[in-house]
Amino acid sequence: MAQDIVIDVHGLTKRYGERTVVQRIDMQVRGGSIYGFLGPNGSGKTTTIRMLCGLLTPDEGEGTCLGLDIRTQARQIKRQVGYMTQKFGLYDDLSIEENLDFIARIYDVPQRRAKVDATIARLGLQERRKQLAGALSGGWKQRLALAACLLHEPKLLLLDEPTAGVDPQARRVFWDQLHELAADGLTVLVSTHYMDEAERCHALAYICYGRMLAQGTAEELIAQAALASREISGPADALAQLSHALREDTSLRSVASFGAALHVSGDSDAVLDAALARVDQQLRAPSLDVRRVEPNLEDVFIALMQNADDNFGPEGAKP
Numbered sequence: 001m002a003q004d005i006v007i008d009v010h011g012l013t014k015r016y017g018e019r020t021v022v023q024r025i026d027m028q029v030r031g032g033s034i035y036g037f038l039g040p041n042g043s044g045k046t047t048t049i050r051m052l053c054g055l056l057t058p059d060e061g062e063g064t065c066l067g068l069d070i071r072t073q074a075r076q077i078k079r080q081v082g083y084m085t086q087k088f089g090l091y092d093d094l095s096i097e098e099n100l101d102f103i104a105r106i107y108d109v110p111q112r113r114a115k116v117d118a119t120i121a122r123l124g125l126q127e128r129r130k131q132l133a134g135a136l137s138g139g140w141k142q143r144l145a146l147a148a149c150l151l152h153e154p155k156l157l158l159l160d161e162p163t164a165g166v167d168p169q170a171r172r173v174f175w176d177q178l179h180e181l182a183a184d185g186l187t188v189l190v191s192t193h194y195m196d197e198a199e200r201c202h203a204l205a206y207i208c209y210g211r212m213l214a215q216g217t218a219e220e221l222i223a224q225a226a227l228a229s230r231e232i233s234g235p236a237d238a239l240a241q242l243s244h245a246l247r248e249d250t251s252l253r254s255v256a257s258f259g260a261a262l263h264v265s266g267d268s269d270a271v272l273d274a275a276l277a278r279v280d281q282q283l284r285a286p287s288l289d290v291r292r293v294e295p296n297l298e299d300v301f302i303a304l305m306q307n308a309d310d311n312f313g314p315e316g317a318k319p
């Protein structure tokens with residue numbers, strides 16, 4: 001994996017009228033890595049991605065993308081970036097092959113036919129190459145959209161929620177492909193709301209109300225958050241009642257049901273134990289079992305978001 005810094009930006013800020021939608025974001029992304037961009041809806045992920053590839057000029061801040069200045073060399077950056085937007089932008093009434101050929105023509109890709117064939121093969125689209133894009137399932141459409149981004153052999157892929165609404169199996173295949181591309185040296189910055197996808201990134205950033213709240217590997221983010229967690233399992237009706245009581249407890253960070261268990265997190269073991277002591281009566285119900293577990297990324301992101309709410313200041317960007 002190439003380890004040079006491919007994205008290196010400081011203090012990126014974007015305002016729309018009175019609203020600051022991205023505030024002083026610093027970001028470093030290593031070459032050949034998959035960098036996950038997470039945060040609630042409207043937190044500024046798309047806006048940041050568009051500033052990185054030169055589609056939007058920041059109001060403040062500076063930096064480089066692929067060694068090029070994001071303010072003055074936007075045109076050169078765009079040539080080396082593959083950007084997959086949230087909307088499927090291909091032609092439903094053209095086949096996979098025709099769509100790719102059309103895009104290759106528009107971008108004047110050299111050795112067009114060979115390049116289209118190679119891209120079709122690279123993404124496992126051979127058997128469906130004659131199929132109309134409009135007839136493809138969500139997962140195949142996303143694969144086609146990814147193929148279209150790769151035709152001009154970019155060095156950096158910016159993928160904005162590429163698997164939204166795609167089923168788990170197709171998402172898994174898509175992510176296997178991202179890992180293969182990264183292993184070939186391509187750098188991938190991808191926004192997502194899915195925790196299983198976040199876990200598959202080499203590094204992560206969490207952005208909320210336009211601010212970067214945390215950056216690092218999944219393990220680093222979990223360690224930095226220093227949360228304590230418990231898993232409570234037992235009969236569904238007892239868990240539902242317990243969940244109701246725990247959700248009322250403002251000292252807790254998160255209470256979430258996962259299958260037949262309740263996952264509860266707090267700022268420390270002491271906070272968690274005190275909260276559980278307050279529902280001691282319910283916990284004594286037969287067959288309820290409380291187990292100490294490691295906090296997961298979802299716990300961390302929920303805690304970060306709650307902190308961001310608490311710290312929200314007058315200059316902030318909350319809608």
Ligand SMILES: Nc1ncnc2c1ncn2[C@@H]1O[C@H](COP(=O)(O)OP(=O)(O)OP(=O)(O)O)[C@@H](O)[C@H]1O
Pocket residue numbers: 016021039040041042043044045046047048319
């Ligand atoms: N052209 C624009 N004019 C005014 N406001 C905008 C514009 N583009 C984005 N915004 C606002 O900026 C904020 C950040 O939007 P952005 O699309 O970057 O968020 P996001 O994190 O990508 O959200 P999502 O997860 O829903 O895609 C939102 O409140 C949005 O309404």
